Amino acid sequence: MEALERESHPAAKLYEPGHVCQAIRLHDLGKIAIPDAILRKPGPLSSEETKIMQTHCVAGARTLRNIQIDNQLDSDPVLSLAIDVALYHHERWRGQGYPHGVKGNAIPVIGRIATLIDVYDSLCSARVYKLPFSHEQALETMSEMAPTTFDPELYEIFTGISHSIQASHNKFARLFK
Numbered sequence: 001m002e003a004l005e006r007e008s009h010p011a012a013k014l015y016e017p018g019h020v021c022q023a024i025r026l027h028d029l030g031k032i033a034i035p036d037a038i039l040r041k042p043g044p045l046s047s048e049e050t051k052i053m054q055t056h057c058v059a060g061a062r063t064l065r066n067i068q069i070d071n072q073l074d075s076d077p078v079l080s081l082a083i084d085v086a087l088y089h090h091e092r093w094r095g096q097g098y099p100h101g102v103k104g105n106a107i108p109v110i111g112r113i114a115t116l117i118d119v120y121d122s123l124c125s126a127r128v129y130k131l132p133f134s135h136e137q138a139l140e141t142m143s144e145m146a147p148t149t150f151d152p153e154l155y156e157i158f159t160g161i162s163h164s165i166q167a168s169h170n171k172f173a174r175l176f177k
Contacts, residue, residue, distance in 0.1 A: 023081035024114050027089045030060025042128045054098045060086030081110050089114040094148040112151040116158045135166045
């Protein structure tokens with residue numbers, strides 16, 4: 001993550017690197033509102049289950065906003081970023097994401113960064129329904145997704161620093177085994 005922020009994209013000047021790393025860790029906080037039967041389902045979700053799963057973005061943003069309000073932390077930069085991360089990490093560059101279907105530059109930069117990190121992490125991590133992808137498989141899959149899913153400039157930066165991201169992912173994956 002730090003490598004992405006050191007690059008020359010204007011996003012690098014918007015956020016403190018440590019704040020971004022902390023905020024992105026909270027991207028799926030809203031999954032606490034999703035039933036375990038859906039979260040742990042080993043096969044494809046039904047259309048109704050998919051709708052329920054998609055509520056985690058708004059649930060996470062709402063939870064973080066409530067924490068911010070209840071604790072009078074309106075100026076807390078990590079919470080402010082985390083709210084946008086939670087809300088926008090499933091939006092897609094061409095507008096086919098959720099929860100709002102916003103596209104392009106209407107997605108906050110932090111949401112666009114979180115999308116890249118979340119997709120890479122999802123591909124490279126084991127899930128109840130799939131084995132982890134190798135770094136190379138993840139990059140190949142992301143390349144296929146890139147035109148519709150990712151900010152083209154941020155995706156280019158991401159691919160240029162993908163080995164640093166791989167090293168960070170591997171470091172954190174070992175912590176949670």
